[in-house]
Amino acid sequence: MVLYALRAALHLVALAALAVRGTAIDLPGRSLVDAQISAEYVAYGVQYLAPKSVTGKVSIIGHSQGGGLNPQWALTFWPSIQPLVSNYISLAGDFQGTPGHVADHFSMIVDPAAYGLALLALEHGGPANITLFDKAYCTYFKDDVLFQPNNTVNALVSVVDDALAFVNATAVKAEPGLQPYVCQRGFASKCGPAF
Numbered sequence: 141m142v143l144y145a146l147r148a149a150l151h152l153v154a155l156a157a158l159a160v161r162g163t164a165i166d167l168p169g170r171s172l173v174d175a176q177i178s179a180e181y182v183a184y185g186v187q188y189l190a191p192k193s194v195t196g197k198v199s200i201i202g203h204s205q206g207g208g209l210n211p212q213w214a215l216t217f218w219p220s221i222q223p224l225v226s227n228y229i230s231l232a233g234d235f236q237g238t239p240g241h242v243a244d245h246f247s248m249i250v251d252p253a254a255y256g257l258a259l260l261a262l263e264h265g266g267p268a269n270i271t272l273f274d275k276a277y278c279t280y281f282k283d284d285v286l287f288q289p290n291n292t293v294n295a296l297v298s299v300v301d302d303a304l305a306f307v308n309a310t311a312v313k314a315e316p317g318l319q320p321y322v323c324q325r326g327f328a329s330k331c332g333p334a335f
Contacts, residue, residue, distance in 0.1 A: 163185070163189060165181055165182070165185045167181055167182075167205075167206055167210065168181065169305070169309070170301075170305040170306070170309075171204065171205045171206045171210060172205075172305065172306065172309045174316040175205060175209050175210055175213060176213065176316065176318070176319050176322075178205065178206070178210040178213075179209075179210045179211075179213035179214040179217065180214070181210075182200065182202075182206075182210050182211050182213075182214040183214040183217075183218040183221050185198075186198055186200070186214070186221040186224050186225060187220075187221060187224070190221075190224040195226065196224070197223075197224055197225060197226035198224060198225060198226065199225070199226055199227035199228070199229065199261075199262055199265075200225060200227070200228045200229065201229040201230075201231070201258055201262070202229070202230060202231065203230075203231040203232055203248065204231075204232050207229070207230035207231050207232065208230055208232075211228055211230070215228075216327075217321055217322070217325065226265055226266075227261055227262065227265060227266060227267075229257075229258050229261050229262070231248045231254050231258065232248040252277045252278070252279070252280055252281045252282075253277050253278050255277065255281065256273060256274060256276075256277025256278075256282070257273065257277075260272060260273055260274075317331060317332045317333045318330070318331040318332070319331060320332075
């Protein structure tokens with residue numbers, strides 16, 4: 141079972157249509173607000189879905205902050221969910237990127253290579269093994285499921301919604317204060333109101 145911490149729907153629609161069972165969560169403010177709260181959604185999603193999975197585990201797939209900071213924060217501050225996660229796939233997360241393939245932050249959500257790598261990781265229950273990767277995904281989507289009318293419309297609506305949320309996001313005047321559990325675990329010395 142997959143917990144989709146992303147809204148950009150091409151990967152979600154395609155993987156769902158290929159019977160990769162999963163659930164998408166809407167992170168608060170499309171993950172443009174306090175990452176600590178979004179991470180709580182991820183942690184709860186894992187706890188909720190794992191018992192419903194045949195294996196008792198879930199894979200997390202996310203884009204941007206929903207694939208980088210939010211799952212990492214959840215896995216760090218809710219260590220009880222770590223054994224419930226079998227796979228963690230980040231698309232355009234805060235990591236080193238995709239060597240040898242050009243896809244920027246936003247195009248990653250509609251990139252066939254990113255889709256192919258995510259599908260490979262999900263099919264094999266672990267990191268994508270590059271020796272098994274079908275290089276045809278470097279140039280096109282191999283699966284016709286992406287181009288069926290309903291899938292294309294749903295994907296486009298989701299991409300437009302994401303773009304509008306980003307453009308219309310309200311700028312914050314200060315970073316939110318750290319939650320008390322961050323200080324209790326020794327990760328910071330000052331928690332509380334915004335700084």
